[in-house]
Amino acid sequence: MRVTSKDKRKHILDEKRLVNSFRYAFCGLYEAYKGEQNLKIHTIMALLVIVFGFIFKISYIEWLVCLILIGLVLMAEFFNTAIEYVVDLASPDIHPLAKLAKDTASAGVLMMTIISALIGLIIFVPEGIEFMRGIL
Secondary structure (H helix, E strand, O other): OOOOHHHHHHHOOOHHHHHHHHHHHHHHHHHHHHHOHHHHHHHHHHHHHHHHHHHHOOOHHHHHHHHHHHHHHHHHHHHHHHHHHHHHHHOOOOOHHHHHHHHHHHHHHHHHHHHHHHHHHHHHHHHHHHHHHHHO
16 A cells, blocks of 8 residues: 555644644634633632632642532533524524523533632631641
């Protein structure tokens, strides 16, 4: 079997496609932040977690848990946004199944946020208590 130049290109890094894929991803970030209030709220909360992580000097494992949870919440919000866009495209008119799809995607974000908040409380409440004892 003869290997064509097209086959060879599949195995070589295509810089133009790589650059475009990053450009499209950053465009998605921009558009999502421009239009989604909840994404902004989740990002502010993530920044607060990071600030308090430094203030309370949380452990390495606690940092890992916090960063994974931040990533999961933001990822869930981005997926929710994408689902909303696709549903709006597929069903511009109000339809009960479109509403269910959007509500269910939002419920996924809510569940991830609740679990993350509970884990955050488990990590930060004892750290906050210790921090306050050190001050007083």
